Amino acid sequence: MELIIKNLDKKYGNGVHALNNVNLTIKTGMFGLLGPNGAGKSSLMRTLATLQDADSGSVMLGDIDVLNNKEAVRKVLGYLPQEFGVYPRTSAVDLMDNLALLKGFENKTDRKEMIEQLLVKVNLWDHRKNAVASYSGGMRQRFGIAQCLIGNPKLVIVDEPTAGLDPGERNRFYNILSEIGENTIVILSTHIVQDVRELCTQMAIVDKGTVLFSGNTDDALLEVKDKVWEKKVSKLELPKYQENYEVISNKLVGGQPLIHVFSNQSLEGFAKAEENLEDVFFAKLNQLV
Structure with missing residues (x-):
């Protein structure tokens, strides 16, 4: 049915x-x-x-x-x-x-x-x-x-x-x-x-x-595969990253923001994040994919 x-x-x-x-x-x-x-x-x-x-x-x-x-x-x-x-x-x-x-x-x-x-x-x-x-x-x-x-x-x-x-x-x-x-x-x-x-x-x-x-x-998940990058930044740095990158999410890990950034190419200083549905969710809401 x-x-x-x-x-x-x-x-x-x-x-x-x-x-x-x-x-x-x-x-x-x-x-x-x-x-x-x-x-x-x-x-x-x-x-x-x-x-x-x-x-x-x-x-x-x-x-x-x-x-x-x-x-x-x-x-x-x-x-x-x-x-x-x-x-x-x-x-x-x-x-x-x-x-x-x-x-x-x-x-x-x-x-x-x-x-x-x-x-x-x-x-x-x-x-x-x-x-x-x-x-x-x-x-x-x-x-x-x-x-x-x-x-x-x-x-x-x-x-x-x-x-x-x-x-x-x-x-x-x-x-x-x-x-x-x-x-x-x-x-x-x-x-x-x-x-x-x-x-x-x-x-x-x-x-x-x-x-x-x-x-x-x-x-x-394939829609964001190899397109999400992560980095730990300081709380003071967070506004700068939000202004200069497509930050789709951030959460505190050990008291420090971990940001996920959407990009079609690798970013210096960032590590590739393992794709997850949360990234898909935020990328879709932000009309990035």
Whole structure:
């Protein structure tokens, strides 16, 4: 199955052009949607999740017209928004049962079996009787994935899922997403480059509602191969380098700025940096490639 997005456009009343002629083809597996805050990622996710209308364009999930047949989409959709609310005193198993009912699973025995399988899958079965509101951030995100998977969806959308998770919970979350992506279209919307590199083979970079890159992560790396150079400089020197070079990023390493500079030729005093998706990301945002 494929999700095919053509000429998708959305402009809000305040004049913000959230989606500007977006074209993407997304196949089964993990697809990373990468962009800075405000790039249009959430607008695209909300449109695909049938939570808002587009101004123009088309979206097809297999033979389902996503923009014009929302009920059909919702039957095969799993959605984990950036933030989701829960009833304060409702246990995980009861909340899952209510959500399964809303998705049309009327047989009590079938619901019970499915809910057990899903809570075991995300390692929450032992905590099934606890209120979801009492869960840690990582546990709540794993519950979010469990509710996403009710009904064996064909499309799963997760929006900024790992923000605030500690490294252990982050790894557990990665593993669950990777397993889901073996048989399902999973769109991971994030501004964290590491998430995309570790999980996804296909990706897109968006900014200001426009797709700057779409394709294989390895192909993305080729766009900056042998074109990124690095050097440690003093904090006082940093403005001079930013003025005289195409500095695409800088970060403190041992209290000293390490700058990455984009150049098609070698630079005296610089070492060639090993290409990474972060360099691709910043080079695309700065329209250097």
